[in-house]
Amino acid sequence: MAIQPPRGTRDFMPAEMIKREYLLEMVRAVFEDYGFQPLGTPAFESWELLSKKGSGGEAVKDEIYYFRDKAKRGMGLRFDLTVPLARVVAANPQLPKPFKRYQIGRAWRYDRPQAGRLREFLQADADIVGSDKLDCEAECLALAVNALFQLGFRKFRVRINNRKILNGIMEASGVRKGGEAEVLRVLDKMEKIGPGGVRKELKSLLSPRKAEAIMKAIERRGSPTSMLRSRPEIEASTVADRGLDELRELVDKCMVYGIGKFLEIDFSLVRGLDYYTGPIFEVSIDTGKNVGSVAGGGRYDNLIELYGGKWTPAVGISLGIERIYEIMESEGMFKQPGTRTEVFVVAVDDSVRTDAVRVAQEIRSKFANAETDLMGRDVRKQMAYINAEGIPFAVFVGPAELKKDRFTVRDMKTGKEAGLTMSQMAKNFGKV
Amino acid sequence: MAIQPPRGTRDFMPAEMIKREYLLEMVRAVFEDYGFQPLGTPAFESWELLSKKGSGGEAVKDEIYYFRDKAKRGMGLRFDLTVPLARVVAANPQLPKPFKRYQIGRAWRYDRPQAGRLREFLQADADIVGSDKLDCEAECLALAVNALFQLGFRKFRVRINNRKILNGIMEASGVRKGGEAEVLRVLDKMEKIGPGGVRKELKSLLSPRKAEAIMKAIERRGSPTSMLRSRPEIEASTVADRGLDELRELVDKCMVYGIGKFLEIDFSLVRGLDYYTGPIFEVSIDTGKNVGSVAGGGRYDNLIELYGGKWTPAVGISLGIERIYEIMESEGMFKQPGTRTEVFVVAVDDSVRTDAVRVAQEIRSKFANAETDLMGRDVRKQMAYINAEGIPFAVFVGPAELKKDRFTVRDMKTGKEAGLTMSQMAKNFGKV
Numbered sequence: 001m002a003i004q005p006p007r008g009t010r011d012f013m014p015a016e017m018i019k020r021e022y023l024l025e026m027v028r029a030v031f032e033d034y035g036f037q038p039l040g041t042p043a044f045e046s047w048e049l050l051s052k053k054g055s056g057g058e059a060v061k062d063e064i065y066y067f068r069d070k071a072k073r074g075m076g077l078r079f080d081l082t083v084p085l086a087r088v089v090a091a092n093p094q095l096p097k098p099f100k101r102y103q104i105g106r107a108w109r110y111d112r113p114q115a116g117r118l119r120e121f122l123q124a125d126a127d128i129v130g131s132d133k134l135d136c137e138a139e140c141l142a143l144a145v146n147a148l149f150q151l152g153f154r155k156f157r158v159r160i161n162n163r164k165i166l167n168g169i170m171e172a173s174g175v176r177k178g179g180e181a182e183v184l185r186v187l188d189k190m191e192k193i194g195p196g197g198v199r200k201e202l203k204s205l206l207s208p209r210k211a212e213a214i215m216k217a218i219e220r221r222g223s224p225t226s227m228l229r230s231r232p233e234i235e236a237s238t239v240a241d242r243g244l245d246e247l248r249e250l251v252d253k254c255m256v257y258g259i260g261k262f263l264e265i266d267f268s269l270v271r272g273l274d275y276y277t278g279p280i281f282e283v284s285i286d287t288g289k290n291v292g293s294v295a296g297g298g299r300y301d302n303l304i305e306l307y308g309g310k311w312t313p314a315v316g317i318s319l320g321i322e323r324i325y326e327i328m329e330s331e332g333m334f335k336q337p338g339t340r341t342e343v344f345v346v347a348v349d350d351s352v353r354t355d356a357v358r359v360a361q362e363i364r365s366k367f368a369n370a371e372t373d374l375m376g377r378d379v380r381k382q383m384a385y386i387n388a389e390g391i392p393f394a395v396f397v398g399p400a401e402l403k404k405d406r407f408t409v410r411d412m413k414t415g416k417e418a419g420l421t422m423s424q425m426a427k428n429f430g431k432v
Numbered sequence: 433m434a435i436q437p438p439r440g441t442r443d444f445m446p447a448e449m450i451k452r453e454y455l456l457e458m459v460r461a462v463f464e465d466y467g468f469q470p471l472g473t474p475a476f477e478s479w480e481l482l483s484k485k486g487s488g489g490e491a492v493k494d495e496i497y498y499f500r501d502k503a504k505r506g507m508g509l510r511f512d513l514t515v516p517l518a519r520v521v522a523a524n525p526q527l528p529k530p531f532k533r534y535q536i537g538r539a540w541r542y543d544r545p546q547a548g549r550l551r552e553f554l555q556a557d558a559d560i561v562g563s564d565k566l567d568c569e570a571e572c573l574a575l576a577v578n579a580l581f582q583l584g585f586r587k588f589r590v591r592i593n594n595r596k597i598l599n600g601i602m603e604a605s606g607v608r609k610g611g612e613a614e615v616l617r618v619l620d621k622m623e624k625i626g627p628g629g630v631r632k633e634l635k636s637l638l639s640p641r642k643a644e645a646i647m648k649a650i651e652r653r654g655s656p657t658s659m660l661r662s663r664p665e666i667e668a669s670t671v672a673d674r675g676l677d678e679l680r681e682l683v684d685k686c687m688v689y690g691i692g693k694f695l696e697i698d699f700s701l702v703r704g705l706d707y708y709t710g711p712i713f714e715v716s717i718d719t720g721k722n723v724g725s726v727a728g729g730g731r732y733d734n735l736i737e738l739y740g741g742k743w744t745p746a747v748g749i750s751l752g753i754e755r756i757y758e759i760m761e762s763e764g765m766f767k768q769p770g771t772r773t774e775v776f777v778v779a780v781d782d783s784v785r786t787d788a789v790r791v792a793q794e795i796r797s798k799f800a801n802a803e804t805d806l807m808g809r810d811v812r813k814q815m816a817y818i819n820a821e822g823i824p825f826a827v828f829v830g831p832a833e834l835k836k837d838r839f840t841v842r843d844m845k846t847g848k849e850a851g852l853t854m855s856q857m858a859k860n861f862g863k864v
Binding site for chain 2: 002003004005006007009010011012013014016017018020021032033034035036037038039040041042043044045046048049062065066067068069070071073075077084087088090091092096097098100101106108110120128130131133135136139142146253256257258307308309339340341344354357358361364365369370371373374375376385388389
């Protein structure tokens with residue numbers, strides 16, 4: 001009997017769930033601070049829809065959980081939250097614009113299971129649909145940085161690029177029409193195989209001269225100002241020129257949002273999926289020990305039309321909740337207790353069990369999450385449970401306490417005790 | 433191109449999601465009040481596991497979303513939250529007991545789509561694992577009633593029965609060994625086909641005398657005291673006798689929890705699934721206009737062993753979130769606004785757009801969820817958006833306001849306006 005969860009998935013025990021819920025709560029609060037509204041969509045979508053994204057097609061089937069329903073319709077568990085959004089917008093043209101929605105939910109990908117890479121994972125997306133203004137990109141970036149800041153991170157890298165610049169670089173370097181997707185796929189491997197590997201793979205696709213021209217263009221580094229000023233490698237391309245103009249404007253907008261100091265222009269940034277049409281970005285955090293990309297997104301003006309809607313510009317950012325969680329955990333950034341219970345009401349003998357339940361009910365209705373014994377245990381075993389669970393306070397109910405209407409409250413951490421009435425407990429809960 | 437969600441599933445637009453989130457938040461808070469801890473499990477489980485439940489087997493396959501993963505392992509979307517719990521407990525025998533867990537999540541059943549019956553739906557379950565005490569049943573019932581009370585319901589019916597009594601009734605009525613499941617399946621149709629229908633179906637299974645004996649036993653009605661006192665039809669059975677003792681004790685415990693007045697003993701209550709072993713219960717609400725069962729559960733002491741764990745007693749209750757939502761909606765019980773945004777910062781002309789963003793950022797960081805224009809719109813169109821979205825407050829930013837460092841705040845409902853500094857806004861937000 002398989003009592004382990006399916007391969008590539010996990011159970012989350014309470015102590016871990018409490019931290020995850022905290023993380024999600026913070027992210028949700030920031031999304032709402034910025035005026036994004038929650039949207040809910042099904043866990044699965046029609047195969048017809050899922051196979052549309054990018055150049056995916058049949059190949060997508062290998063990477064998702066595919067099934068047929070009883071009516072033989074092809075279905076798949078959603079692999080991201082962008083496809084469902086595009087479908088919803090296509091189906092609801094009447095939605096007021098901009099449509100600012102967030103969605104926090106699971107997605108599923110049939111990857112080879114790797115260390116820390118799950119097939120079922122949580123994503124938190126914020127998207128702005130209906131505006132072609134670069135204010136949207138700036139707001140998405142500010143939102144991501146702010147969410148990470150609220151979670152306790154302090155050092156950020158916000159790398160930005162523009163698909164138009166990449167297209168311009170390819171055009172100026174002489175990549176043939178139709179060959180762009182292949183080149184982008186190679187460039188997208190930069191983090192995995194490094195510049196040496198990318199150069200080598202480019203040379204297998206292109207002439208050495210073209211490959212070098214591309215490498216020279218994407219390897220440039222410098223301050224945003226210098227990167228956006230001098231651009232000999234790409235000035236031949238008008239599309240790249242528009243891309244540069246957009247980035248210049250985006251940098252200005254980011255200044256207004258207070259995140260200008262984190263910006264880096266990185267012409268080598270590709271961001272995999274080929275539905276992006278304008279600015280693309282990736283947010284990384286640096287804790288000294290842990291460095292990693294935890295959010296990314298960009299503009300995808302043609303996606304909603306691809307899904308059968310009217311042409312509608314759109315931008316979004318996606319936070320990788322699992323990655324953020326991992327880093328926070330390894331950095332000891334969570335301060336959550338292992339249980340949500342705040343008080344355990346101890347029945348000191350069998351004569352007061354009913355009273356202990358009444359006291360617990362009163363505590364629940366007035367000021368704290370409370371448990372009481374459900375096992376018919378003696379005091380020693382009740383205390384052992386309190387310790388095993390890490391419940392912070394014990395309230396003792398015994399015949400003497402009931403007579404005086406004062407209960408002994410013990411802070412389980414310090415061992416300090418006080419005799420308090422119910423209303424005193426309610427008023428100063430947490431302080432003994 | 434299919435832009436509708438898959439058959440039997442739905443999208444939830446923001447106004448509806450805001451109400452759903454509120455409902456879940458209330459339920460979660462009550463679960464935690466009672467000392468239940470969150471647990472997370474995957475959306476799908478192995479087919480081996482799913483097919484174990486009750487007498488299901490292959491027949492279960494028709495009622496779930498079944499698929500094979502790339503390694504040809506049979507899988508299915510979970511159809512409830514109890515099977516995953518039983519698996520987790522079986523896999524983690526070290527968990528301190530009682531293990532009080534809640535889980536709020538989706539489940540999927542491949543039912544024929546009906547009015548208001550979805551194939552993807554939310555459930556909220558609370559279970560207590562490891563205790564054979566009837567305190568657990570009482571606590572589950574108190575929790576459900578309290579959650580519904582917090583949501584605004586006032587009239588409850590808590591129907592209780594005991595599988596042991598049903599077994600005793602069948603035994604005393606002469607149902608042959610092995611024929612019980614079939615009889616229970618008929619009794620379980622009471623709400624659908626009524627006593628007449630049940631009587632008829634019983635007579636097709638049993639002799640008229642046996643069918644009548646069962647009908648007489650299950651149709652008895654009366655106060656809990658009278659129901660639990662006189663029991664001529666079932667006194668021949670020792671198992672029923674134990675069942676009656678348990679119900680008597682459970683009634684007493686429910687009194688302590690303050691829900692005694694809602695109790696009804698109903699010997700015809702079966703609760704479908706055949707894994708229940710002791711008390712079973714169903715909680716209904718009555719709003720005058722809407723009456724319906726919205727929560728149910730019972731004791732299932734053998735389930736964890738069935739899933740490969742040690743024998744472990746357990747009780748649980750499940751709240752049908754979709755049903756509760758429907759009733760609250762049709763009763764007008766939701767008071768949530770259609771948007772989570774509290775303030776829209778209006779840029780009165782193009783010269784102050786940057787300032788409007790800065791003001792919005794300050795409002796976000798200090799006291800409220802805020803939006804500002806992302807479409808380059810003029811004031812008239814910004815106001816139209818505010819109205820379309822139902823945003824409750826507008827803050828006007830213009831050259832004059834910036835000079836005085838005072839902003840005009842308009843309550844969009846009353847039309848009242850006031851000139852306030854940022855710190856005045858922060859202090860008295862919501863009052864103009």
